[in-house]
Amino acid sequence: MKAHLEKTEAGGDVAALMRDMGRRARAAARALALAAPAKKTAALKAAAAAIRQSASAILQANAEDISAARADQATPAFLDRLSLDDNSVAAIAEGVATVAALADPVGEVTASWRRPNGLRIERVRTPLGVIAVIYESRPNVTADAGALALKAGNAVILRGGSESFRSSRAIHQAMVRGLESEGLPADAIQLVPTRDRAAVGELLSGLGGMIDVVVPRGGKELVGRVEAEARVPVFAHLEGICHVYVHAPADLAMAKEIVFNAKMRRTGVCGAAETLLVDRALIATHLKPLVEMLIAAGCEIRGDEATRAADKRVMPASEQDWTTEYLDAILSVKVVDGLEAAIDHIERYGSHHTDSIVTQDKTAAEKFLQEVDSAIVLHNASTQFADGGEFGFGGEIGIATGRLHARGPVGAEQLTSFKYRVHGSGQTRP
């Protein structure tokens, strides 16, 4: 695969190409910032319709991507992420239609107050500007990211994975048809037209101030590179080392359901639990049934000594297991001495993504929710709710663990900035 990825198209000056895309995105962003909400909604509806109408062209392009990837000996998991079918194309169109129906965040007055001198100050949402999205094999990101960025009045530059290049291009063409049907600039959603990897470096440089934020969507290697090299802000999470902590008193049936769902619903998502913490007081009652349930479902358990004593099939956990995002049917399990020890473990080994406490003790839950410094903290609910759709955001461009601007699921609202409008009647400052 590597040789294919590194291959560059002939004859292109990537730096000049990318600078030009940046300039066109900035110009489109200015037009989009002033576009009427109804125009953006109509463009997104038209884009959803265009995706449905283009289903066969998209599937044809996807089939070409897949056969090229097969020839490159792509793994089954890779092919699975890359593959589209009638249902997934319909779901992509449906996702765009859902974003179309969202409330428009731009222009929303989020605060308003009057000063003693009579000045009326409003804080109002504005678009962020130009967003760059760098992703890997999943072609649906082309539509999801394009739609959310547009809803919030931003221009977006999409850089999909080389292996999904044809699929992304076909989806992108449908998105542009939606823009054009409403007279919005086609440059509002641009797809990098080369597979040359130098394009990523150019985007990370910010294209001479033309990029306001970069969103990487993909594996740890991609996100790590983006976070290390980007000269512009990044909305991302490097990994999701999510914990479920079962605190006494916890209802065993609820604990089993939440732990099972948090680990096993989908093991490859960032909100999947990677470590289970169980109170020492629950060794006799909860630990064994939880471990047995997971092993019966095909989950490998790596535990500390107390966990291994509960079930002989538990493998020993090393120090490294507490900081490992398995993204697989593997769970590390540790017995802790109460709430403080659980919080300490999460703060020490976690990734500040999503962590849950299962307990009937409201005071303990409040303390956990306050003290665990993660983007999402839950009480009596599965960590797999870490998702923009589940939060009611109508979609997400990703989940962020940074502390500035966007944190948790990044939806349309998080893709906005703000400004202050001040209404006076001749006031001067003393």
Next chain:
Amino acid sequence: MKAHLEKTEAGGDVAALMRDMGRRARAAARALALAAPAKKTAALKAAAAAIRQSASAILQANAEDISAARADQATPAFLDRLSLDDNSVAAIAEGVATVAALADPVGEVTASWRRPNGLRIERVRTPLGVIAVIYESRPNVTADAGALALKAGNAVILRGGSESFRSSRAIHQAMVRGLESEGLPADAIQLVPTRDRAAVGELLSGLGGMIDVVVPRGGKELVGRVEAEARVPVFAHLEGICHVYVHAPADLAMAKEIVFNAKMRRTGVCGAAETLLVDRALIATHLKPLVEMLIAAGCEIRGDEATRAADKRVMPASEQDWTTEYLDAILSVKVVDGLEAAIDHIERYGSHHTDSIVTQDKTAAEKFLQEVDSAIVLHNASTQFADGGEFGFGGEIGIATGRLHARGPVGAEQLTSFKYRVHGSGQTRP
């Protein structure tokens, strides 16, 4: 001055020193994030009292700074920024007391909603973490920045200018007495104890992930260096090229008052107007009186041809004048062909800081407020209101023109992040 600035203290390993400060700040930040609001308020009140009690020690330290700066041939303007007296020390203490009295932003629930599955989701303000503030000669920043950071539950590392080192140290000692009186960690407000300029580079590197945001306070050279070199987010503005646009129909008396105040109240602040735009329709009625008023007040006018035709004392403006932040009694003046031309000029030459329209036409004002893409846009009010105190924020750590997280005056609220608290009753994700 340069040689003095470059001078390093003997024997210190600055990198190791700064890493240690970063680690201590992070530990203090965790304690501070959980501190009760009343404790932070009491600590700030005690710090204000300690500053008042330490007035003579602060003034003594300041006198030493001033005599060293004089020996280094500092300019009068520089000495003015550096100098403290009884009144300014009292004002510094009063500023800390004002911040003490502000509402505590941490823990505020800024949004709350329930999902169809019964999950209750809250978005709640949390501290940002560790803030680095890099400033120049004004010793009061030590107290202002320390107080605002503390109010929002953050730890702060302060790096004052070498010339104000003794003054800042004396003020810092008083701030620490306030922290200690309430049992809060002294490391919550740290002052870099060396004048070695390498300390700035270390802060800009982020100290291995220990710094969440850098705030530079000072001239364009400092801010430019920070923006170019920082590997962490920056809250700052490089320059304030602020405009007043007088649109027909505008009340002449109001226009005169606003233009005079915007330019002449204080010429050295970032919210001072640097360019006046006047509608062509107002040449006969408004242009000449405005220009005459300013020249009479000692302001140099650099104008386009139409402005020069109105008054022979107007100097010719070059292309460069439209992008120059004079910070002095100089104003560039241009006649424009209406609202669109004014907005175009501001978008092309401005710095997205603060811009004002003077008009009796509400529709024109609304269009200006919507389309000018600046942190602060005003109607019928002076640009010099660009200030956290004037906004009712009780102070500011600076004014930001970036589009992410903080924009406009950066007060205690803008020094917070947020997280999502999710309250469930056993929900799992389908």
